[in-house]
Amino acid sequence: MDTATHTSKRAKAMFQSKKLPGVSRSLRLQALYTYITNKRLLMPLFITLLLIYDSTRAVTLSVLADAYFQVAAFVYASLALYYIATLRVSSEAIGNYMKAHPVHEVGISALLGALPGCGGAIIVVTQYTRGITSFGAVVAVLTSTMGDAAFLLLAQAPLDAVTVMAVSVTAGAATGLMVNKFHNYQAPESVIDNPDSQNRDKSIAVGRGAISLSKAFWIIVSLPSLAIALAMAFQMPVHTYLSIEESTLTLIGAVLCISSLVLWSLCGSGNGYASITKEDFIPPPPKWQEKAALDTQFVLTWVVLAFLVFELSVVWFGLDITSALQSVGPGLVALAIIIGFLPGCGPQILITTLYLNGAVPFSAQLGNAISNDGDALFPAIALSPKAAIIATVYSAIPAFIIGYGYWYLFE
Numbered sequence: 001m002d003t004a005t006h007t008s009k010r011a012k013a014m015f016q017s018k019k020l021p022g023v024s025r026s027l028r029l030q031a032l033y034t035y036i037t038n039k040r041l042l043m044p045l046f047i048t049l050l051l052i053y054d055s056t057r058a059v060t061l062s063v064l065a066d067a068y069f070q071v072a073a074f075v076y077a078s079l080a081l082y083y084i085a086t087l088r089v090s091s092e093a094i095g096n097y098m099k100a101h102p103v104h105e106v107g108i109s110a111l112l113g114a115l116p117g118c119g120g121a122i123i124v125v126t127q128y129t130r131g132i133t134s135f136g137a138v139v140a141v142l143t144s145t146m147g148d149a150a151f152l153l154l155a156q157a158p159l160d161a162v163t164v165m166a167v168s169v170t171a172g173a174a175t176g177l178m179v180n181k182f183h184n185y186q187a188p189e190s191v192i193d194n195p196d197s198q199n200r201d202k203s204i205a206v207g208r209g210a211i212s213l214s215k216a217f218w219i220i221v222s223l224p225s226l227a228i229a230l231a232m233a234f235q236m237p238v239h240t241y242l243s244i245e246e247s248t249l250t251l252i253g254a255v256l257c258i259s260s261l262v263l264w265s266l267c268g269s270g271n272g273y274a275s276i277t278k279e280d281f282i283p284p285p286p287k288w289q290e291k292a293a294l295d296t297q298f299v300l301t302w303v304v305l306a307f308l309v310f311e312l313s314v315v316w317f318g319l320d321i322t323s324a325l326q327s328v329g330p331g332l333v334a335l336a337i338i339i340g341f342l343p344g345c346g347p348q349i350l351i352t353t354l355y356l357n358g359a360v361p362f363s364a365q366l367g368n369a370i371s372n373d374g375d376a377l378f379p380a381i382a383l384s385p386k387a388a389i390i391a392t393v394y395s396a397i398p399a400f401i402i403g404y405g406y407w408y409l410f411e
Contacts, residue, residue, distance in 0.1 A: 040270030043301060044262050050308075059315055063307040065253030071303045072260065073229035074155035076222050076296040082116060082151075083288035095127045098137070106180065109137035110172035113144030114165045116154060117295070118279065118345065121145040121376030129383040135185040138380070138387065140176025143395040144168040147345035147374025148279065148299055149352040153365075156356050164369045171370055171398040179394055185387055210266040211282065211290050217263060218293040221256060261304065264297035277344025278375040302346045306353035322359040333403045336364035340371030340399065341392055343381065348372045361411050367403025371396055 050060040094112070098105045112120030124141040127133045146153070146168065153161040179185075228249075231238045239246045268275045280294045313319040325332055339347050348368060355365040373380070373392060380388035 038270035040265035064257040068257035106176040113141035116150035118375035136176035136180030144172030277346035302349040336368040343377040363407035371399035
């Protein structure tokens, strides 16, 4: 009996061992297909093509170096400090507090939305779909949130960022209170009874290897990059201190930037709009090193895109983007607000980059900050599409009022 059992187990093991190579092949083919269809890879491929041609090589190297030293180094530092301080806060604890204090939920939601990134807004939206918070709280948080664009604005123009956040919180709280008074829309029961729905794109398969590599990359380069960036910000001759040519320093920044772009490309499947325009999902509990690295790469990618639009429009078409946009006049505010309706933080980072480069006025930045819902709009659309549409319409009202009010009063 024992011999028979042993023979049976051995036969089973042999059968399974014969199947393993087939499974491995299948996984390899699946991984290969994922990389081939990854639209994120178009970004580093496009950069490579620009570097090959003599007519665009110099301007591309300059754009990459500037984006890395002027933006990424500061964004990673601010993200690291922010996530160290906030990642230990439980979303369940926040939800329970809001449930216990319904009178204050709209104001709390507006403050959560003002926090840089999309975490606070996603918490409120998720709690709403569970029937815990009111619809006014959703409108308040979507109105006040600026998403990942807030990190960019904080790193480059902190006083402007504080002003935008203060205005957004005030507008969000006021709008949320008005909505609760006249139209406290309740999500359908079928949605509320689905608490396990997650605020993520189900099609995204983030590679653990790429995340680990991203974390290691930024831990290694963050402090030297920040030191160089600070010295450059104070107009110090960094290349002289390092005993290298200025062109060599530009090349170093460009290489580090390209490395970050490639890592961003490998951290997601890139198989849809959401994968390109929103933060990468990290299985909880997230670590601050991973979260800071992935979000920095995401912000940097969209900043590089904005910089390239600026520079290549001159190289290829002789077009001055700043003059072209400013010639639109008051319509530029409406354009920025409409772009704010797009889900995800990518398009909003584009608008903020244009503002920081003087291409759009502060009124357009204000309107976009109020109208944009960041990544929180993805779970809202997935869990309650009607509520998401109504909330977006309500957030557009203060965006137009404040954006155009500032335009006509101060610009």
